[in-house]
Amino acid sequence: MGVKAKKRDLKLNHEGEEEETGKNALPKTGGQAKEHIEQLQRLQTKDPEFFEFLKEHDKELLEFNDEDIDEDADDDAEDADGDVEDADLHENYQSYKPVVSEKEETPSKKAITTEMVDSWCHSIEENGKLVALRSLMKAFRTACHYGDDNGDDISTKFSTMSSTVFNKIMLFVLSKMDGILRKFLKLPSTGGKKEIIQELMTTKKWKSFNHVVKSYLGNALHILNQMTDTEMISFTLRRLKYSSIFLVAFPSLQRKYIKVALHFWGTGSGALPVTSFLFLRDLCIRLGSDCLDECYKGMYKAYVLNCQFVNATKLQHIQFLGNCVIELFRVDLSVAYQHAFLFIRQLAMILREALNTRTKEAFRKVYEWKYINCLELWTGAVCAYGSEVDLKPLAYPLAQIISGVARLVPTARYFPLRLRCIKMLNRVAASIGTFIPVSMLLLDMLEMKELNRPPTGGIGKAVDLRTILKVSKPTLKTRAFQEACVFSVIEELAVHLSQWSYSVSFFELSFIPVVRLRSFSKSTKVQRFQKEIKQLIRQVEANAEFTNERRNSVSFLPNDPVVSSFLEVWIFSFALLRFFMLPVPLIFISALDQPLLMSMLLVT
Known part of the structure; x- marks a missing residue:
């Protein structure tokens, strides 16, 4: 047998012992290391030529001693004792089954059992043991990274777990870790501002627990990026919201959490956008300008x-x-x-x-x-x-x-866009109580030739002006489009005038719109349009007549600040009568026949 073949057999023998050890999920003992050293000594006696070759070309294979034994192999062995009790698992994590590669199916490290998790949880909740908390955090890290295609991580102590153990770890940590950390750090049970954490960061206690807090937040962020089920993501975010105050101490994690939450808020479905927004809002309230x-x-x-x-x-x-x-x-x-x-x-x-x-x-x-x-x-x-x-x-x-x-x-094809702009202007005017000249934009639309010609494109399909900005040229000639535009113009003009129907200057504001509405009513040959326009004119004129009658009885001047309170007493009296369900006097009924004033009063 050649030197290279002997070397390959020796390595295979060494790897086979490691694989056998991995299958039993036990670390190499000191006796096994001693046996391997004796094997190398026998090789030196039987085949000195091959031993010299190994010594020259592969020293690592010969330099094996007891220091290569995993020192943490037997840590937390006492935590495996105790009674085992089956716990109900949260339904959000029942469907999560981590993808495990073939390499991970053969464990080489200590497997996490239900007994171990129960023992850690009991020690943390009942006795407040820091050792158990650290062991649970290591198991939580393993659960969050379970199924990652990064190979074995030699820095971790555990490597395998069942789906039941995975659910138990995730639910316990996400549900109770915030309260546990607050209890260890002596913080309020809920809420808090960033000043509390900033003050805590100067104490010795924080130096003992900051790595635990960072491990919890970092590993939870990792599994958030791996999840695909919206219900599980929502549950995780809801639980992490209570611990968002700790992100003050970790600016890099804070930025990553914001980025992930923004992604879920913008692209999520179901309840996930709402949950993500609540997480971001709570983060802004607690962290402020940060x-x-x-x-x-x-x-x-x-x-x-x-x-x-x-x-x-x-x-x-x-x-x-x-x-x-x-x-x-x-x-x-x-x-x-x-x-x-x-x-x-x-x-x-x-x-x-x-x-x-x-x-x-x-x-x-x-x-x-x-x-x-x-x-x-x-x-x-x-x-x-x-x-x-x-x-x-x-x-x-x-x-x-x-x-x-x-x-x-200003073309007819952009009528939908113009109507959206007019609606926005009406909303702004109503919210700030300031006059915005909207009527001219609307009346210009009525005078365009596309709305005054007979429809040559047939009836056409119904047009939803909310979901379009521009219409095609054939659509302009349809009856459905013309009706949608004219009726929308009348509606928005009524909304605009109703905002100022109680103003002392309503007569002046409505004069030009009434004149141009009469002109459109005479020019159009569509009876439906004529009927709607005439009805609006009657309503505007009746409201103008009412405000003029009230204006003739006032004693203040146009530049007097009291002008702004014109008709306020009258409106309040009517609202009071309506609230107590009392009969309305006749002086009000004549004015209430006009929908412009009626709509304003009902809103008031």
Whole structure:
């Protein structure tokens, strides 16, 4: 037999002993090491030539001693004693079965058993043993990395476990680890602000437990990235939310958690987006400025990525994302203003470029869903916090941008986009109580030739103006599109005028709209349109007559501050009567016949 063949057989013999040891899940003992050394001595006596070859070319094979024995092989052996009791497993983890490679099916380290986990949990809860906590954290790390294709990690003490043990470890750690850590660190049982952790980080106790806290948060983050079931991810995030205060001490982990939560918030399904948002909101409340900027920027970016395309099914999800962003602003309105100002300024610069260059590429950047949905987002923010000092200054530049977008391309094909802009302006005006000239935008639409011609394209399909920004040329000639546009214009004009139906200047505000509505009623040959327009004219004129009668009896001047309270007493009296279900006097009934005033009063 040659030297190389002898060397291969010797290595195979050595590897075979290791494999046999791995199958029994026991470490190599001192006797086995001694036996291997004696084998090498016999080889030196029987075949000195081969021994000299090994000594020259493969010293590692000869340098084997008792120091290679795993010193941690018998650690925690006493934890295996105790009674075994079957526990009910949480249903969220029943379906999680880690993928184990063929290499991992042959364990080479100590297997974790149910008895060991029960013993650790009992020692932690009853006796508060730090040794048991560290052992449980090692097992938790093994569970979180179970099935990873990274090969055997020699730094870990355990390597195998059953699905029952996996469920027991995950549920115990995620459900109770926050309370255990708070108890060891003598923190409040729930809640807390970042100042508590910052003060704790200066103590000796933190130096003893910081690696345990970091191990818990880091391994939980790892398994979050590996999970695919939305219910399991939601359960894990809900439990980790209670420990989010500890992320103050680990800025790198904090950024990774924010990134993962933002991903689940923007792309998740079911209850996962809600759970992810609550996690981010709780993180911002507890950590404050440490994560507010990153969360605001990340959520806005995720919102923009999700609103590039809109259809009937996705519209609801986009509205939910926008409501989440607006709700997060409530945490700190001053910081929210700084970000909102920058993002609205970006929209203004895009619009300015389109107005200056007048190119198709510049127009396309404005007339796309991403841009319009961003306007919808900031409109919602201004409407939600219009009464707040921080965000109210944004109403004017936002209204200017929306008006510019509505007038950018004044063609009939962009009627849906213009109607969306007008709705946003009506919402802003109602929230801040400031007049915005919307009626001219609406009346210009009625005078376009596409709405005054007979429909030559047939009846056509029903048009959902909420999910489109631009219509095709054949659609312009259909009866369905004309009806949708005219009725939407009448509705939005009624909403605009009803906001000021109690104003002392309602007669002046409504004069030009009434004149142009009469002109459209005479020019159109569609009886349905004529009927709707005439009804709106009657309502506006009746409301103007009522406000004029009330205005003739007042004694203040137009520049008097009391003007703003015009008809407030009358409105309050009517609301009081309605609240107590008392009969309404006749003086009110004549005015209540007009839907414009009626709609305003019911809202008030």
